[in-house]
Amino acid sequence: VSYRITPEKDDDHLNGVSTLDLVMIQRHILQIDKFNSAYKYIAADVNKDNKVTAGDLVELRKLILGIYIELPNNKSWRFLDKAINISDIANPWGVNEYIGINNFTTSMMENNFTGVKVGDINGSAVTNFNGASTENRSKTLTFVAEDQSFQAGQNVKMDITADNFTNMSGAQWTINFDQTSMEFQGVSSGAIQMNNENVNVLQANNGKLAFSWNDFKGVTIDKDKVLFTIEFRATANNTLTNTVKFSSDITKAEAYTHDLSEINLGLTFRNDNTSDAVFALDQNNPNPFTATTSIGFTLPSAGEAKLTIYDITGKVLKTITNTYPKGRSEVNIASEEINAQGVMFYELESNGLKATKKMIYLNK
Structure with a gap:
């Protein structure tokens, strides 16, 4: 037989x-x-x-x-x-x-x-039964957008720049936007090539857009040059900081350098009202969370800041150290990056200042 x-x-x-x-x-x-x-x-x-x-x-x-x-x-x-x-x-x-x-x-x-x-060229697939991977990334590529106030009926162009777009070969991310305040119109190239093939708009009616960009070269772009532009049409009066958030809801937010290193990817907004900015750590949103959460904070001056996430025993789960601009910034955290569940704490340190808050991860 x-x-x-x-x-x-x-x-x-x-x-x-x-x-x-x-x-x-x-x-x-x-x-x-x-x-x-x-x-x-x-x-x-x-x-x-x-x-x-x-x-x-x-x-x-x-x-x-x-x-x-x-x-x-x-x-x-x-x-x-x-x-x-x-x-x-x-x-x-x-x-x-x-x-x-x-x-x-x-x-x-x-x-x-x-x-x-299939599709995994660098061998990063998780093959064990707990389905979790541990990541330790200290570098962050931060996209920057100028905050804007807008009124219903106005076309809103969100130009994206970056202070540290150096030797980059790829990036991917999800943007969540308030679909009750704005409608997605399109994306256009700037210093990097960005077209409809780089974007998933199938969930735009639910306020979600997924992006993927890559280049075989290591690309370096000056901080004053626009990388790409996302265009919306306002349907209500609001601001960009209130309506647009970075996430990993569809496509996980991360970036890649020319040497194939994976680094964190985030978005920060700048505005003209940062002259009186004070050190502050916001409550993560959403909290509790199941997939991704955003941690916002404000720095009184541009400089290095370290965000540490640890469990109730004090074990460090993830550390992010990066240079941030004066004013408010935001870091997106995906649940698989911290390899833990339940109650945990996050701590922000910058220039001798420190603040700590509690957050909760609920496993699906």
């Missing part, structure tokens, strides 16, 4: 997948940094057509942006017979994804598979 063993795992397609993988695939296609493993070729063949092309970039970006919940032409994982030696790593197509067994008279313990997470 003959048997065929074929493993299958086709859930959580986004596990281990981010815009960083787009950067790596793009560099491979352009022959800047070719793949050194057959398994990377298979992981990059997102549309499963036995080649790695720009079409795979398009499909993977749709997954990252939340346009796809799962890949239409591929499974989340592919499992290859580990006993097969792939001599030509650039041509791994057709390798058996099963093991044939003629009888059970001998031990099967030496039969194994190699699992390949």
Whole structure:
């Protein structure tokens, strides 16, 4: 009797997948940094057509942006017979994804598979049972926008700059906006290329937009140059600080440097009313939270600030240190970044000043 063993795992397609993988695939296609493993070729063949092309970039970006919940032409994982030696790593197509067994008279313990997470080029997929990953990032790329007051009927252009856009190769994020005060109109390029392919607008009616940008080069942009512009039409009187927030609701907020390092990504608003700014730490919002939460704070002068999150035993869960402008800034925290649940505390330190508040994470 003959048997065929074929493993299958086709859930959580986004596990281990981010815009960083787009950067790596793009560099491979352009022959800047070719793949050194057959398994990377298979992981990059997102549309499963036995080649790695720009079409795979398009499909993977749709997954990252939340346009796809799962890949239409591929499974989340592919499992290859580990006993097969792939001599030509650039041509791994057709390798058996099963093991044939003629009888059970001998031990099967030496039969194994190699699992390949589709779309995950840097091997960041979480494969253990607790489903949590621990991250320790000290650097932050901060997008900056000028706060504006607007009236119903007004076109609102939100120009995005950054004080520290240095040697960047990618970024991804979600923007939440108050759909009772404004309607999304579009996004336009500035110093970086940004068009409809970089944005998921399917949830714009729910006040959510997802973004993904990448460049195979390390891009450096002067702080006075507009990176890109998000355009809204106001339907009520309000301000940008009251209506626009950074989050990871659809696409996790993070950025990538040219050396493929992952760093934090945040948004801060500047206005003309910061001359009397005082040190303050806001209550996180929302609180309690299940997926993401935002922590706002105000600095009386530009400088370095450290935000520390720790549990009730005092164990440090995450530390973010960055230079922030005078006035109010905001840091977005995703639940998977802190690898904990229940009651925890967050502490802000800057220039000898310190403040602490409590927040609650409710596991889904």
